[in-house]
Amino acid sequence: MTRIITLFCFFIAQIGFSQTAGDYLEKIRNNEALLTAFFQQMPKGGDLHHHFSGSIYAEPLLERAIAEDFYLNLETMAVAKTKPSGGNWQNFSSLKNEGKLSFYQQQVMQTWSAKDYNGSVPSDDLFFDSFMKFEPTIQGHFAEGMLELKKRALAENVSYIETQLSTIPCDMNVSDLTDFNAKLRQASAQKDEKAATKLLDELYKAIQQKDAKKYATDFNTNFIAKLHKDLKIDDDKFTMRYQNFVLRFMDPVDLFKNLTIAFISANDSKLVAGVNIVSPEHGENSMKDYWLHMVMFKYCHSKFPEVKYTLHAGELTLGLVQPEDLTWHINDAIHIAGANRIGHGVDIAYEQNSYDLLHYMAKNNIPIEINLASNEFILKVKDGRHPFTLYKEFNVPIVISTDDAGILRTNMTxxxxxxxxxxxxxxxxxxxxxxxxxxxxxxxQDASVKKQLLKDLDTRFKTFEDKFSKN
Structure with missing residues (x-):
């Protein structure tokens, strides 16, 4: 009798009852292959924390370097179009003729990405050092990279990418303004925002007089808009927008000059979605000038109040910096700079008054960009050590993103x-x-574009969820 009941229940389960996508997810929680198949097909919306150069896989970059016969530094695995003076450099054609190409291809792959990572160098060093090593293969080839990213996004049901594409080229001569570096750092050391703002006022006027707007206009018109239009990036299945960014390791005058131009660019173009700041947060200048950078963002926001910005903040963990340096970066990014989103936010548990900060983020709808694979590789933070649950418990809006899928050899799925x-x-x-x-x-920026993406997401989810219903 028991056997008959069991068979009957199995038969009914097969033909009589519907199953939801949620039901199925609970059944496969512990099976990574089944989870991969499930999420590969699930609509994933947008990837909002996305570095263009770090998202291109090493294979096409290396193929390009070989095809264009770049020079390879046999010690560091950096490449260059023309042979630099000093160092042990050899072009790829000669390596091929000597039968050494396969060996160095493997070395390059392990230096430009996390492929076969074995801990021989600190993971954060490998990650951050890789950018400059392959950077020469990116220049002049943005189109190929953008199409690669679009193709990969379509394949895994990602409909939007907000990428940090390129710094804005600028040859503005600011040698006459270098005295501001020491003055700004003195104000920063004293946390004197009034003094810092007064200095930024003077600096801003001087930069405007050097025709800052022309650099933003040239970038918007001859780079962003041209690439976007020529490649037909936007269509009924995919949309891409761009974030300008500045580099934390620069001295204050150069950084503020670039930040001003970045804000002008974002203010003047609907394709430029916002502004960001990058480079290792634990670097010497990054730590020394962090407060000052936040004041700079606040200042630029006062000039261009419609421009939005997300800030890398709290991409730190215990041991990487002194404990006291874990207590204020997210706080300053939100309360001083006024960030619209926070990228990483890994040190939130150590931040001063972290509960108040989390409540503030939730109340003011300041999302956290969660980058699980990135935080595991670079910071060795995962599982219960990762603050994902902390953000979730306090109802902070969460978005899931990749960070640098190419270097990390990961994807949105x-x-x-x-x-x-x-x-x-x-x-x-x-x-x-x-x-x-x-x-x-x-x-x-365009409300109609966002509305259409949400409508498209509704359709995609209906198609996906219908696969799990048995009528």
Whole structure:
């Protein structure tokens, strides 16, 4: 009798009852292959924390370097178009003729990305050092990279990317303004915002007199708009927008000059969604000038109040910096700079008055960009050490993103696999909300474009979820 009942229940389950996508997700929680297949097909909305050069896989970059016969530094695995003076450089054609190409190809792949990472160098060093090594292969080839990213996004059901494409070229001579470096750092050391703002006023006027706007206009017209239009990036299945960014390691005058131009560019172009700041947050200038950078963002916002910006903040962990340096970066990014989104935010548990800060983020709809694979590789932070649950418990809006998929050798699908596998209390409905967050909290300026992306997401989810219903 028991056997008959069991068979009957199995038969009914096969033909009589419907199954939701959420039901199915709960069944496969601990099976990574099944999770991968599930999330590969699930609509994933947008990738909002995305570095263009770090998202291109090493294979096409290396192929390009070989095809164009770049020079390779046999010690560091950096490449150059023309042979630099000093160092052990050899072009790829001679390596091929000597039968050494395969060996160095493998070395390059392991230096330009996390491929076969074995811990021989610190993971954060490998990651941050890789950019300048392959950078020469990026220049002049933005089109190929953009099409690669679009093709990969379409393949895994990603409909929007907000990428940090390039710094804005600028040859403005600011040698007459270098005295401001010491003055600004003195104000910073004293946390004298009034003095810093007065100095920035003078500096801003001087930069405007050097025709800052022309650099922004040239970038918007002859680079961003031209590439975007010529490549037909936007279509009914995919949309891309761009974030300008500045480099933390620069001295104050150069950084502020670039930041001013970045804000002008974002203010004048609907394709430029916002502004960011990058480079290792634990670097010498990054730490020394962090407060000053936040004041600079606040100042530029006062000049261009419609421009939005997300800030890398709290991409730090215990041991990487002194404990006291974990207590204020996210606070300053939000309360001084007025960031619209926060990237990484890994040190939130150490931040001063972290509960108040989390409540503030939730109340003011300041999303956190969660980068699980990145935080694991660079900071060695994952599972219960990762603050994902902390943000979730305080109802801070969450978006899931890749950071640098090429260097990390990951993709958007894997981020959701890691999320579902590591945090079993995150339901399908919550994951779906994160996907919608990635469009709702994007910096897309055109409301009609955002509305269409949300409508498209509705359609995609219906198609996906219908696969799990048995009528």
């Amino acid at each position: 894997e981020q959701y696999v890691l999320l579902a596998k590591r945090y079993s209390d995150v339901s399908y409905a919550t994951i779906k909300q994160y996907v919608y967050n990635s469009i709702n909290y994007s910096f897309i």
